[in-house]
Amino acid sequence: xxxxxxPGFDFELPERWxxxxxxxxxxxxxxxxxxxxxxxxxxxxAPGDSLDPAExxxxxxxxxxxxxxxxxxxxxELASGAELSLCxxxxxxxxxGPDERETTYWLEAVATAPGNLxxxxxTCPAGxxxxxxxxxxxxxxxxxxxxxxx
Numbered sequence: 521x522x523x524x525x526x527p528g529f530d531f532e533l534p535e536r537w538x539x540x541x542x543x544x545x546x547x548x549x550x551x552x553x554x555x556x557x558x559x560x561x562x563x564x565x566a567p568g569d570s571l572d573p574a575e576x577x578x579x580x581x582x583x584x585x586x587x588x589x590x591x592x593x594x595x596x597e598l599a600s601g602a603e604l605s606l607c608x609x610x611x612x613x614x615x616x617g618p619d620e621r622e623t624t625y626w627l628e629a630v631a632t633a634p635g636n637l638x639x640x641x642x643t644c645p646a647g648x649x650x651x652x653x654x655x656x657x658x659x660x661x662x663x664x665x666x667x668x669x670x
Contacts, residue, residue: 523547528562529631529638532662534655549659556625556644556652558659563637571637573630574605580639581607581628600664602633606657610646625649627656633665 523539524530533539539549546561565571574593581588588607596604606629613622623646631638640663642656 523549528564528636529560529663529665531560531659531664534658537655537659551652551655554644554652555648556642556656558640558642558656560638560640560663562665563639565632565635565637567635570634571632573603573632573637576632576637577605577607577628577630580630586611596661598631598661598663598665600633602631602636602663602665604629604631604660604663606630606640606660608649608653622646627653629660631660631663631665636665638663638665 521533522530523533533549536552537549538552539547542548542559544561546559549558549560550556574595577593586609588609593605593607596606598604606627608625608627611624611626613624625644625646625648627642629640631640640660644652
């Protein structure tokens with residue numbers, strides 16, 4: 521099933537996955553009885569602006585206090601002609617006590633096309649990522665970004 525968020529983007533939803541619009545204008549995507557959640561949201565850019573998705577991802581991660589090496593970012597060209605950069609990492613929840621810290625798996629991605637940027641973030645408990653990683657990457661590979669109407 522194809523999920524469309526007008527005017528930002530659309531993507532293919534695998535069987536046994538559900539999508540729900542959120543109050544921020546994005547969409548939350550999860551597998552029925554799954555362990556993780558994928559959130560996608562579009563940010564319209566000035567018409568004709570063509571941003572580097574890897575650079576936008578680095579800026580976002582830096583704002584979050586996450587430092588990655590250049591080789592930890594994977595660049596993909598989407599079938600729609602848009603570009604996507606993604607990374608994967610683990611983080612510990614520092615709000616828990618030292619004996620109760622939980623580790624979270626993150627897959628962060630930025631897709632860009634002229635005049636449009638889509639941010640995607642998938643999280644699940646560490647150790648569960650292998651159950652859904654390929655499906656999440658598959659969803660991201662089907663992203664089609666719309667060009668804003670001038």
